[in-house]
Amino acid sequence: MLGAEVQMKMRFGDNPDGAAGMIPPGGADKIMHASLRIGDTTVMASDGMCSGAASFQGFGLSIAAKSAAQAASLFAALGEGGQVRMPLCPTFFSPSFGMVADRFGVVWMVIAESPSA
Numbered sequence: 705m706l707g708a709e710v711q712m713k714m715r716f717g718d719n720p721d722g723a724a725g726m727i728p729p730g731g732a733d734k735i736m737h738a739s740l741r742i743g744d745t746t747v748m749a750s751d752g753m754c755s756g757a758a759s760f761q762g763f764g765l766s767i768a769a770k771s772a773a774q775a776a777s778l779f780a781a782l783g784e785g786g787q788v789r790m791p792l793c794p795t796f797f798s799p800s801f802g803m804v805a806d807r808f809g810v811v812w813m814v815i816a817e818s819p820s821a
Contacts (some may be wrong), residue, residue, distance in 0.1 A: 705760045706767075708779055711746070712739040742767065764803070766812035772800035775816035779804055 717732030734751035741747075745767075767782075769775035772792075779792050785807035792802035792814065800816035 706742050706778060708747075709739065709741045710748070711741050712737065714738070716751075758802040760809045760811070764813050766815060768814040769800070769814060769816045772816045775802075775814050779814045782814065784805045 714737045715732065716727045716734050716736045719727065719736060731751075736750060738749045739746060740749065767778060769778055773821060776792060779802050783804040783806070786809075787805045789803040789805055789811060790801075794798050795801045798815045798818060801814065803811060803813050805811050
């Protein structure tokens, strides 16, 4: 989809202190630490403290593309099963920019780098 590569993944159940009651009920398979490589960017993530329902509100993630064609590919992949918030279009700051919520409700801003002058 995005060409992401998982570089490292540790679940809460992998924690050697887990036996000491450090893992909430049902949290053993949730992600404690993860590192993903997307193109030239490293993204780190966690399921946090494993409590409550996931809620993706009040923030957006931005991903840069080398070209308008790559931006279109990323936008299509992220939008699969999601919802377009702003279609890709040229702007004063980018040859192609758009916003899409993925199938989990995470908002992504996809931006193509401006060609060099």
